[in-house]
Amino acid sequence: MKRILISIPALIGTVSLNVAFAATETMQHQNHHHGMNTMDTRISLELSEEMKQHQLSNMREHLEAVNSIISLMSGNKFEDASKIAHGKLGLTPEMQQMCSMFDNERFMTLGLAFHKSGDDLGRVLKTRDVNASLRALNKTMQYCVECHATYRQ
Ligand code: HEC
Numbered sequence: 034m035k036r037i038l039i040s041i042p043a044l045i046g047t048v049s050l051n052v053a054f055a056a057t058e059t060m061q062h063q064n065h066h067h068g069m070n071t072m073d074t075r076i077s078l079e080l081s082e083e084m085k086q087h088q089l090s091n092m093r094e095h096l097e098a099v100n101s102i103i104s105l106m107s108g109n110k111f112e113d114a115s116k117i118a119h120g121k122l123g124l125t126p127e128m129q130q131m132c133s134m135f136d137n138e139r140f141m142t143l144g145l146a147f148h149k150s151g152d153d154l155g156r157v158l159k160t161r162d163v164n165a166s167l168r169a170l171n172k173t174m175q176y177c178v179e180c181h182a183t184y185r186q
Contacts, residue, residue, distance in 0.1 A: 075182070076137075076140075076183060076185070077185055077186065078136075078140060078184055078185070078186055079136070084134070085186050088131075088186065089186075091131060095121070095122060095177070097121075098118070099173075101117050102114045102118060102154075102158070102170065103170075105117065106158070106163070111160075112158075112159070114158045114166075115155045115159045116155075118154040118158055119151070119155035122150075122151025122152075122155075122173060123148055123149075123151040123152040124145065124148035124151070125148075128144075128148050129145075129148075131144075132144040132145055132148070137184075140184055143179065144180070146176065147177070150169070150173045153169055153173075154169040154170055154172075154173050
């Protein structure tokens with residue numbers, strides 16, 4: 034009998050703790066949804082329809098370039114991977130021109146730094162050093178992440 038008396042408060046304690054946990058979890062879940070889905074607090078670049086399509090098609094090429102680089106690296110084709118890095122992610126005259134069309138100084142600066150990192154990646158890939166190449170690719174991809182977190186069309 035004594036044992037039962039002791040264990041009842043313990044049981045109640047456990048149950049209420051679980052209820053409290055479930056409540057916080059639900060709240061966090063709801064907050065998460067509100068924060069992620071209904072509010073886009075990124076800075077708008079206020080692009081024209083034409084610029085929007087141009088930018089998105091460029092972006093899809095950037096993604097394809099990263100995919101090709103990883104694929105070529107895995108096949109030990111560093112020379113080809115380097116060419117893609119310079120040609121598709123680097124600061125080519127075409128990319129220079131594209132970046133200078135935006136009416137936002139900080140966005141342009143970020144874009145140019147991104148393309149310079151693409152050229153750095155191209156140079157590192159030529160050394161055939163896998164770890165150094167991954168570090169350089171990581172740096173380039175941090176620009177993708179940073180820019181997407183800050184700006185929208
Ligand atoms: C200097 C800024 C900047 C950098 C750097 C950048 N992007 Fe973007 N990207 C954008 C913006 C702005 C959009 C439009 C996002 C929006 O309006 O929601 C976009 C959209 C995209 C899209 C969507 C394309 C579509 O058709 O919907 C992809 C994919 C993408 N970027 C890939 C990349 C990859 C991969 C990298 C890096 C290798 C990269 N981007 C680097 C600014 C950037």
